[in-house]
Amino acid sequence: MRSRPALAWLSLLLLACIASSLLLGSAQNPTAEIVLQIRLPRALLAAIVGAGLATAGALLQALLQNPLADPYVLGISGGAALAGVAALALGGGLWLGGSAVPLVAFAGALGASLLLYAIAAAGGRAPAHSLLLTGVVFNAFASSLIVFVTSAADLSRVASVFLWLIGAIRPVELPLIAGVAALSAIGLAIALRHAYALNLLAQGDATAAHLGVDVPQVRRNVLAASALLIGASVAVSGLIGFVGLIVPHLVRLTIGSDHRTLLPASALAGAAFLVSADTLARVVLAPIELPVGALTALVGGPLFLVLLRRELSRLPS
Amino acid sequence: MRTPRSARWISLAVALVCACRAGEPVSQTDELRVISLSPSTTDVVVALGGREALVGVDQYSKVLSGLGELPSLGGLFAPDLERALELRPTLVLGVRSESQAAFFAQLRARGVRVREIDSSGSLEQVLETYPQIGKELGREPDARALVARVREQLAEVSRSVEGLERPSVALVVEREPLYVAAGGSFASALIELAGGRNVFGDLSGAYPQVSLELLAERAPDVLIDSTREPTTGPQAQSEAHGYWSRYGFVRRVEIVAPGVATLPGTRLAEGAQILRARVHPGRTWSQAP
Amino acid sequence: MSDPLLVARGVSHAFGRAQVLSDVSLALAPGRLLVVAGPNGAGKTTLLRVLAGTLRPDAGEVRLQGAALAELSRREIARRLAVVPQESHVPFPFSVREMVALGRAPFLGPLGREAPSDRERTERALAELELEGLASRAYPTLSGGEKQRVLLARALVQGVPTWLLDEPTAHMDLGHGLQCWERVRGWIEAEPGRGCLLVTHDLLLAARFADELVLLDQGRVAASGPPSQVLTPERIASVYGVEALVGRDAEGRFVVSPLRSLAGSGRGDRAENFR
Numbered sequence: 001m002r003s004r005p006a007l008a009w010l011s012l013l014l015l016a017c018i019a020s021s022l023l024l025g026s027a028q029n030p031t032a033e034i035v036l037q038i039r040l041p042r043a044l045l046a047a048i049v050g051a052g053l054a055t056a057g058a059l060l061q062a063l064l065q066n067p068l069a070d071p072y073v074l075g076i077s078g079g080a081a082l083a084g085v086a087a088l089a090l091g092g093g094l095w096l097g098g099s100a101v102p103l104v105a106f107a108g109a110l111g112a113s114l115l116l117y118a119i120a121a122a123g124g125r126a127p128a129h130s131l132l133l134t135g136v137v138f139n140a141f142a143s144s145l146i147v148f149v150t151s152a153a154d155l156s157r158v159a160s161v162f163l164w165l166i167g168a169i170r171p172v173e174l175p176l177i178a179g180v181a182a183l184s185a186i187g188l189a190i191a192l193r194h195a196y197a198l199n200l201l202a203q204g205d206a207t208a209a210h211l212g213v214d215v216p217q218v219r220r221n222v223l224a225a226s227a228l229l230i231g232a233s234v235a236v237s238g239l240i241g242f243v244g245l246i247v248p249h250l251v252r253l254t255i256g257s258d259h260r261t262l263l264p265a266s267a268l269a270g271a272a273f274l275v276s277a278d279t280l281a282r283v284v285l286a287p288i289e290l291p292v293g294a295l296t297a298l299v300g301g302p303l304f305l306v307l308l309r310r311e312l313s314r315l316p317s
Numbered sequence: 318m319r320t321p322r323s324a325r326w327i328s329l330a331v332a333l334v335c336a337c338r339a340g341e342p343v344s345q346t347d348e349l350r351v352i353s354l355s356p357s358t359t360d361v362v363v364a365l366g367g368r369e370a371l372v373g374v375d376q377y378s379k380v381l382s383g384l385g386e387l388p389s390l391g392g393l394f395a396p397d398l399e400r401a402l403e404l405r406p407t408l409v410l411g412v413r414s415e416s417q418a419a420f421f422a423q424l425r426a427r428g429v430r431v432r433e434i435d436s437s438g439s440l441e442q443v444l445e446t447y448p449q450i451g452k453e454l455g456r457e458p459d460a461r462a463l464v465a466r467v468r469e470q471l472a473e474v475s476r477s478v479e480g481l482e483r484p485s486v487a488l489v490v491e492r493e494p495l496y497v498a499a500g501g502s503f504a505s506a507l508i509e510l511a512g513g514r515n516v517f518g519d520l521s522g523a524y525p526q527v528s529l530e531l532l533a534e535r536a537p538d539v540l541i542d543s544t545r546e547p548t549t550g551p552q553a554q555s556e557a558h559g560y561w562s563r564y565g566f567v568r569r570v571e572i573v574a575p576g577v578a579t580l581p582g583t584r585l586a587e588g589a590q591i592l593r594a595r596v597h598p599g600r601t602w603s604q605a606p
Numbered sequence: 607m608s609d610p611l612l613v614a615r616g617v618s619h620a621f622g623r624a625q626v627l628s629d630v631s632l633a634l635a636p637g638r639l640l641v642v643a644g645p646n647g648a649g650k651t652t653l654l655r656v657l658a659g660t661l662r663p664d665a666g667e668v669r670l671q672g673a674a675l676a677e678l679s680r681r682e683i684a685r686r687l688a689v690v691p692q693e694s695h696v697p698f699p700f701s702v703r704e705m706v707a708l709g710r711a712p713f714l715g716p717l718g719r720e721a722p723s724d725r726e727r728t729e730r731a732l733a734e735l736e737l738e739g740l741a742s743r744a745y746p747t748l749s750g751g752e753k754q755r756v757l758l759a760r761a762l763v764q765g766v767p768t769w770l771l772d773e774p775t776a777h778m779d780l781g782h783g784l785q786c787w788e789r790v791r792g793w794i795e796a797e798p799g800r801g802c803l804l805v806t807h808d809l810l811l812a813a814r815f816a817d818e819l820v821l822l823d824q825g826r827v828a829a830s831g832p833p834s835q836v837l838t839p840e841r842i843a844s845v846y847g848v849e850a851l852v853g854r855d856a857e858g859r860f861v862v863s864p865l866r867s868l869a870g871s872g873r874g875d876r877a878e879n880f881r
Binding site: 065066067193194195196197199200202203204206207209210211212213214215252253256257258260 | 658660679680681683684685687688689691694695696697698699700701704705708709711712714716717718764
C-alpha cells in the first residue's frame with residue numbers, strides 16, 4: 001500500500017470513529033450539552049491516548065528489534081502505575097482540582113525511564129537486551145509494590161485503583177486533555193524526526209552504525225519520546241493494554257515497515273482503534289460503562305495469540 | 318540410647334494432646350460473647366443494649382461506633398482468625414461475603430455460632446435485620462421496640478416535608494467509576510422520606526454503576542456527593558464544587574459523609590434527617606440533624 | 607602502489623585477560639582483494655570490528671583513506687566504508703527494494719529523502735544482483751543466498767570504494783559461495799580505486815581468489831602476502847593442524863588441497879575445517 005493514500009484513509013477512518021462516538025451513548029435523547037461536554041472530550045482523549053500508545057509501541061518494537069514488543073515491557077508504565085496507584089490509594093486528601101493523580105503518575109513515568117536508562121545503559125549505550133531485562137525486573141518490582149500499596153489502601157479507594165490499573169478513559173478536564181495532547185505531540189515530533197534512523201536501527205545496532213547512525217544517541221532520543229508518549233497516556237488513563245502491541249504490528253503488516261509512514265499511520269490507527277473501543281465500552285452494557293482496558297484486552301489477547309503463531313511459524317525450523 | 322527414645326515418646330504424647338485440644342470446640346458457657354464484623358451490625362447490637370456482650374469488632378466499627386477500647390479484628394475483607402479465636406466468642410455476626418466465607422467456615426468448624434446478616438437491600442430488608450440480630454442476642458422485645466422507634470422517627474421526617482416541593486435527587490457514592498444509589502437501596506427510600514425524588518429510583522439494584530451521560534440526561538436538581546471525607550468546612554465545599562462544576566447539567570451540589578446515607582445501622586432516621594437538610598436547605602426542623 | 611584504502615598498524619586488543627589481537631598490521635590497496643583468514647578464535651571478528659570503527663583497540667591505529675578512524679564520525683566512516691555482515695536477521699518485513707535503498711543512508715538527510723539519482727542506484731544494484739524479481743518480496747522470506755545478494759546490493763548502492771566483508775560464505779553451499787566471491791572480484795575490477803577486505807575461514811576459496819592473504823593465528827599475523835607465499839604446507843599444518851597439498855593447476859592458478867587432519871584423529875580427508 002502506498003503511503004499517502006493510506007494516511008488519508010486512516011484520517012478519514014479516525015474522523016468516522018469520532019463521529020460515531022459522538023452519536024452513540026447511553027443517553028436516550030442526548031442534548032448538545034451531553035455530546036459536547038461528555039462525549040467530545042472523551043473521544044478526544046481516547047484519540048490522543050490511542051495515538052500515543054500505538055506510536056510508543058512502534059518505537060519500542062524498533063528499539064527492541066522485536067515486532068511483538070509492547071510499550072509496557074520496559075517498565076515505564078510500571079513506574080507511572082505505581083506512582084498513580086500510590087497517589088490514588090494513599091492520597092485521599094490530595095485532590096488538586098483532579099490533576100494530582102495524573103501529575104504524580106507522569107512524574108512516575110519519567111522517573112522510571114531515567115532509572116531504567118541509568119541501570120540499563122553502560123557508557124551511554126543501552127542495548128536492546130539490557131533495556132528489556134531491566135524493564136522486566138522493574139515491572140515485576142513495581143507490580144509487587146502496587147499490590148502492597150493497594151492492600152494498605154482504604155476500601156473506598158479500591159474501586160478507583162482497580163479501574164486505573166485496567167485502564168479507562170475517564171472524564172477529564174479540558175486543561176488536562178490539552179496537557180496530554182501537548183506532551184504527546186512533542187513525543188510524536190521527536191519520533192518522526194528519527195523515523196528514517198529507525199529504519200536503520202531495525203536492521204540491528206551494528207548495521208545501523210555501519211550505515212552512519214549514531215546509535216546511542218538515537219536510542220536515547222527515541223526512548224525519551226517513548227517515555228513522553230507512554231507517560232502522558234498512562235498518567236491520564238491508566239494501563240490500557242494491547243493498543244501499543246497490536247496496532248503498530250497490524251499497520252506494519254498492511255502498510256509496510258518504513259517508519260516514515262509506520263509512525264503516523266500507527267498514531268492514526270491507534271486513535272481510531274481506541275475511540276471505537278471506548279464507544280463500544282460505553283454502549284455494550286449501557287448504562288454501565290466498561291473500562292476500555294477490559295475491552296482491549298478481550299479483543300487484543302486472542303488477536304495477539306494469532307499474530308504470535310504467525311510470527312513463530314515463519315521462523316526457520 | 319534410652320533417654321532420647323523416651324523423650325521422643327513424651328514429646329509425641331504432648332503433641333497429640335495439644336492437637337486434640339486444638340480441634341476442640343470452644344467451651345460453651347452461658348456467657349454471651351459477641352464479635353461483630355460490620356459497622357451496621359455493631360450499631361444494631363449496641364442499640365439493642367448488647368454493648369456489654371461485645372468482645373471484638375472490625376476496625377471500621379471501632380471508628381464509627383466509638384468503641385475504641387475493643388480489640389479490632391481488621392478490615393472487612395480478611396478478619397484475623399487467630400485473634401477471633403483468642404476472644405472465645407459464642408456468637409459472630411458478619412456480612413455475607415465471599416471473602417469472609419472461609420473465615421466463617423473455620424469458626425463454625427470450631428463450634429462457634431456464626432450469623433451472616435444481609436443488610437444490603439431495601440429499607441424493609443434493613444429493618445428486618447434488627448429482629449434477626451435481636452433473636453441471636455436473646456433480645457427480641459428490644460428489637461421490636463427498636464423497629465417501631467425507627468419507623469416512627471422515619472415517619473416523622475416524612476411528615477415534616479409534606480407539602481413541600483420534591484426536588485429530584487441523585488446520590489453519588491463513587492465518582493469514578495460513577496456509582497449511584499438506585500431503587501433497590503434503602504438510601505433511595507431515605508431520599509424519598511426526606512422529601513426528594515431519586516432520579517435513579519427506577520433502576521433495580523442497590524448501587525449500580527451508571528454512565529455520566531445518564532446522570533446528565535436525568536439532570537437532578539440536587540446532586541448529593543457522598544464520596545469522601547471531610548464534609549464540613551470551605552475546603553470540602555470548594556473541592557466538591559470544583560469537581561462537579563465542569564458539567565453544566567449539575568445545578569446544586571450537596572455533600573454528605575460517606576456512609577451516613579448508605580450505612581444500614583440504626584441511625585436511619587438520622588440519615589434521613591441529614592438528607593432532608595441537604596435536599597431542603599435553609600429550613601429549620603424541630604429536631605436538629 | 608597508490609594510497610592504501612585501509613591501513614591498520616600495530617593493532618592490539620584484549621578482552622579482560624584474554625589478548626585477542628597482538629600487533630596486527632595490514633594494508634588494503636585499491637584494486638585488491640585482501641583476505642584475512644585463520645582458524646576459529648584467531649581474532650578475525652575482533653579485527654573486523656576494529657577496522658569498521660566499532661571497536662576502539664587498546665593499542666595501534668587504523669586509517670581509512672588516510673584519515674584516522676578514531677577521529678571520524680560514524681557518518682563519515684559510512685561514506686567511505688561499507689560493511690557487509692555475515693547475515694542479517696531483520697524481524698521486520700522490509701521489502702528487498704527498501705533494504706537495498708538503505709545503503710544510501712550515509713548520504714541522505716535526516717528524513718531519508720531520496721533524489722532520483724539515489725533511486726537509480728538502487729534499481730541498478732537490484733539489476734546487477736539479479737534481484738528485480740524479488741524487489742517487492744519481504745526480506746525475511748528470502749533464502750540465505752538471496753539475502754546475501756541483498757546485502758551485497760546494499761553495499762553496491764552505498765557507492766563507497768572500500769568494502770569489508772564478514773564471513774560472507776559461512777552458511778552457504780559451494781555454488782552460492784563461489785558466486786559471492788566472483789561478484790566481489792567483479793565489483794573490485796569494474797572500476798579503479800575499489801578494494802575489499804574479506805574475513806573468512808574458508809581457506810580454499812581464499813587461496814583461489816585473494817590477491818593478498820593475511821593469516822591470523824591466535825591474534826598474531828602469522829604471515830601475509832600473496833596466497834602462494836603464505837600458504838605453505840608447513841604453515842597450514844602449524845596454523846590449522848592440517849596436512850595439505852599446495853600447487854598450481856593446469857592454468858597456473860594456485861590451489862590448496864587438504865589431505866588429512868593432524869590433530870591425532872587420523873580419520874583421513876576431512877574438508878570440514880575449511881567450510
